[in-house]
Amino acid sequence: MTTHLQGLGVYLHWPFCTAVCPYCDFNVYAAHKNKASDADWLTAYRAELSHAHKLRPHGQVETVFFGGGTPSLMPAKMVAAILTHIDALWGLAAGAEISLEANPMSAPRPHLQELAAAGITRLSLGVQAFDDSALKFLGRTHNADEARGAFSAAQAIFSSASFDLIYARPDQRVEEWQTELDAALALGPQHMSLYQLTLEPDTPFFARAAQGKLIPPDEDSAATLYEVTQSQCAAAGLPAYEISNHAQAGHACRHNQAIWQGGDYVGIGPGAHGRVTIDGQKHASLAEAQPQNWLAACQADGHGWQLQKLDDKQVSEEAIMLGLRLVEGRPLRALAEAGFTPDAARLKALQNDGLLVARDDVLQASEKGRLLLDYIIGRLLA
Ligand SMILES: C[S@@+](CC[C@H](N)C(=O)[O-])C[C@H]1O[C@@H](n2cnc3c(N)ncnc32)[C@H](O)[C@@H]1O
Numbered sequence: 001m002t003t004h005l006q007g008l009g010v011y012l013h014w015p016f017c018t019a020v021c022p023y024c025d026f027n028v029y030a031a032h033k034n035k036a037s038d039a040d041w042l043t044a045y046r047a048e049l050s051h052a053h054k055l056r057p058h059g060q061v062e063t064v065f066f067g068g069g070t071p072s073l074m075p076a077k078m079v080a081a082i083l084t085h086i087d088a089l090w091g092l093a094a095g096a097e098i099s100l101e102a103n104p105m106s107a108p109r110p111h112l113q114e115l116a117a118a119g120i121t122r123l124s125l126g127v128q129a130f131d132d133s134a135l136k137f138l139g140r141t142h143n144a145d146e147a148r149g150a151f152s153a154a155q156a157i158f159s160s161a162s163f164d165l166i167y168a169r170p171d172q173r174v175e176e177w178q179t180e181l182d183a184a185l186a187l188g189p190q191h192m193s194l195y196q197l198t199l200e201p202d203t204p205f206f207a208r209a210a211q212g213k214l215i216p217p218d219e220d221s222a223a224t225l226y227e228v229t230q231s232q233c234a235a236a237g238l239p240a241y242e243i244s245n246h247a248q249a250g251h252a253c254r255h256n257q258a259i260w261q262g263g264d265y266v267g268i269g270p271g272a273h274g275r276v277t278i279d280g281q282k283h284a285s286l287a288e289a290q291p292q293n294w295l296a297a298c299q300a301d302g303h304g305w306q307l308q309k310l311d312d313k314q315v316s317e318e319a320i321m322l323g324l325r326l327v328e329g330r331p332l333r334a335l336a337e338a339g340f341t342p343d344a345a346r347l348k349a350l351q352n353d354g355l356l357v358a359r360d361d362v363l364q365a366s367e368k369g370r371l372l373l374d375y376i377i378g379r380l381l382a
């Protein structure tokens with residue numbers, strides 16, 4: 001069993017957005033529902049960080065990820081105070097990667113400058129589309145020009161800048177997506193997260209699809225869109241390093257990479273997940289999702305966490321499920337340390353089907369295989 005005594009990530013969740021998008025099922029709430037003061041939030045975040053440190057004190061913090069929701073709505077002073085607290089507890093490693101997710105409507109240049117001064121090194125902007133009618137369809141409150149403006153400010157201010165796009169939208173033709181992707185690549189991003197639209201249960205989009213009012217591309221069209229995305233990004237110098245993530249060399253998101261490699265990270269804030277090794281045993285943490293309940297738990301107990309010890313089977317399954325998302329795959333030795341050794345006959349069959357590659361002691365999904373990960377994992381774990 002690997003013990004992660006070194007190197008730690010911190011994920012911190014801000015659960016509010018100015019408007020909740022009709023496709024999104026993250027743990028998010030409309031910002032006007034936030035009834036607590038900034039001071040209350042900061043006290044709660046600090047308390048939960050201190051609790052996490054008591055349980056998992058080893059190693060410096062290598063990466064911090066402010067995710068959401070829309071953490072660009074957080075005052076820069078709160079972000080700075082949280083980073084100071086993390087530094088006081090574990091120590092922030094020299095050259096730590098400190099990411100923050102932003103919405104173009106809450107990312108004016110002065111605020112981005114304050115966030116950089118607070119310690120943010122990497123900004124990830126939710127653009128979703130560079131097409132105004134698509135943005136309207138997605139229920140976004142910004143247009144493409146506003147998104148371009150926010151991204152150009154982010155590029156000037158942060159050492160790394162990324163944006164998210166959603167494709168495989170209803171009626172999206174391959175040529176239209178290729179043109180949009182070309183325009184996106186022309187902005188010179190160091191990193192892009194390109195997600196296919198997913199219809200999540202309990203979202204307005206899901207309800208519209210159930211009524212036949214929203215028809216997503218069929219599997220074949222979605223696969224074609226995925227394939228052209230891979231080749232177009234690779235040709236532009238941003239190959240995929242994970243199913244949905246593309247980066248120039250040296251600009252992969254270290255925080256998420258470490259998670260996919262099975263590293264430890266503490267999850268702070270409402271609904272946040274974490275993975276921490278305590279006394280050599282991997283634990284999952286899950287925080288109370290409702291902001292008011294989470295704040296109340298932090299006030300009463302110093303944290304909103306439920307901690308669960310993961311058994312050997314859970315650890316090994318997670319190692320293979322996360323590891324195969326990475327384009328570079330995982331060393332067989334690392335998978336074996338996490339308790340996973342593939343069955344030789346099943347491995348051979350998946351290799352023969354062109355879905356898995358095993359070479360130089362590394363297990364890797366092929367490009368075709370990355371589209372069929374659920375199937376591969378099912379076969380490997382059967
Ligand atoms: C926390 S948000 C990013 C920052 C900010 N909240 C925003 O949207 O501007 C994370 C990303 O998840 C993606 N996402 C959320 N729901 C999705 C869905 N149903 N299908 C595909 N991508 C989705 C979007 O690309 C979004 O930018």
Ligand code: SF4
Pocket residue numbers: 016017019020021024025026028068069070103126
């Ligand atoms: S996509 Fe971003 S802005 Fe929209 S609801 Fe989800 S987290 Fe909030």
